[in-house]
Amino acid sequence: MKTQQLGAHPATASDLLPFATRDLTMTSQLINGVELSKTLRQTLQARIQSLTERGQTPGLAVILLGDHPASQVYVRNKVAACEQVGIHSLLEKYPDTLSETELLLNIKALNEDPKIHGILVQLPLPAHIDAQRVIEAISPSKDVDGFHISSAGALMTGTKGFWPCTPYGCMKMLESIHYDLKGKHAVVIGRSNIVGKPMAMMLLQKNATVTICHSHTKNLADLTRQADLIVAAVGIRNVLTKDMVKPGAVVLDVGMNRDELGKLCGDVDFAGVSEVSSYITPVPGGVGPMTITMLLHNTVLAAEQLN
Numbered sequence: 001m002k003t004q005q006l007g008a009h010p011a012t013a014s015d016l017l018p019f020a021t022r023d024l025t026m027t028s029q030l031i032n033g034v035e036l037s038k039t040l041r042q043t044l045q046a047r048i049q050s051l052t053e054r055g056q057t058p059g060l061a062v063i064l065l066g067d068h069p070a071s072q073v074y075v076r077n078k079v080a081a082c083e084q085v086g087i088h089s090l091l092e093k094y095p096d097t098l099s100e101t102e103l104l105l106n107i108k109a110l111n112e113d114p115k116i117h118g119i120l121v122q123l124p125l126p127a128h129i130d131a132q133r134v135i136e137a138i139s140p141s142k143d144v145d146g147f148h149i150s151s152a153g154a155l156m157t158g159t160k161g162f163w164p165c166t167p168y169g170c171m172k173m174l175e176s177i178h179y180d181l182k183g184k185h186a187v188v189i190g191r192s193n194i195v196g197k198p199m200a201m202m203l204l205q206k207n208a209t210v211t212i213c214h215s216h217t218k219n220l221a222d223l224t225r226q227a228d229l230i231v232a233a234v235g236i237r238n239v240l241t242k243d244m245v246k247p248g249a250v251v252l253d254v255g256m257n258r259d260e261l262g263k264l265c266g267d268v269d270f271a272g273v274s275e276v277s278s279y280i281t282p283v284p285g286g287v288g289p290m291t292i293t294m295l296l297h298n299t300v301l302a303a304e305q306l307n
């Protein structure tokens, strides 16, 4: 694809406009999650080095049950990202027959391990395990996924706590294009605890007017057409098409689906929507890498908060 880099290289991590690139065949600018991640990870590396010099290398424990192919890929990518930036990682793999009691005991041991600052249990868990009980067993000070009820409560009340990585990554992408959310109408499609709801809370905190849509929403297109910003987090290909988008809107595509050829794609009809949006995130190369970057960020934060 023919793209044009806009702007000069950033002087600081908060000056991130260069990650928007223009595809010369369309009106929309791409927000490049791979490039933005590279810059954010460089900043993190300096913080990791400083912690390491003080003998406090940040550590992330990743727990995986079973051999679900997608989960294996996600876990592998998270561990590789840790290695790349200098975070100590511990991968604990168990058969999917592991009992809930054993899993809870393992989490308790990690809660008490001073080398581990963040604990992540890869979801989904096997049906015999209560995922919410497992999440609640993680110490809130090590809840780098931001799924613990105390993290959710902190986000809801605007107090200090870990923000869930995917919506947090979306916020960083908006920051990278200097998008001022004040007074904007944001439509979030999807209301899961890990993406849609926390996304809506983060946007609200930045003074956007937020509409949350879900599978029972009537006239979705009428709502999205009013939006200055649309976040699609559904898991259905082409849930957002060109006719549903106001010209100039910003579109963030969280979805991860496969097209008929088995290629990774998002929830947004990228070709059509990019003809009318002002900014858009691609899939792959958009929100996905940012999710991992924010996991690294939360792990570093967890280590810093102990010092």
Ligand code: NAP
Pocket: 166, 189, 190, 191, 192, 193, 194, 195, 196, 213, 214, 215, 216, 217, 220, 233, 234, 235, 236, 239, 254, 255, 256, 257, 287, 288, 289, 291
């Ligand atoms: P989820 O728990 O399945 O939630 C999907 C949401 O979409 C639900 O709230 C559902 O409504 C809503 N929905 C379903 N059909 C709809 C429709 N026709 N119109 C409007 N809303 C509809 O999924 P999730 O965990 O939030 O993930 C969403 C997508 O993001 C998935 O593709 C997932 O793979 C992807 N994801 C990507 C990343 C990343 O790093 N890029 C991270 C996490 C997730 P109800 O609540 O009424 O059922």
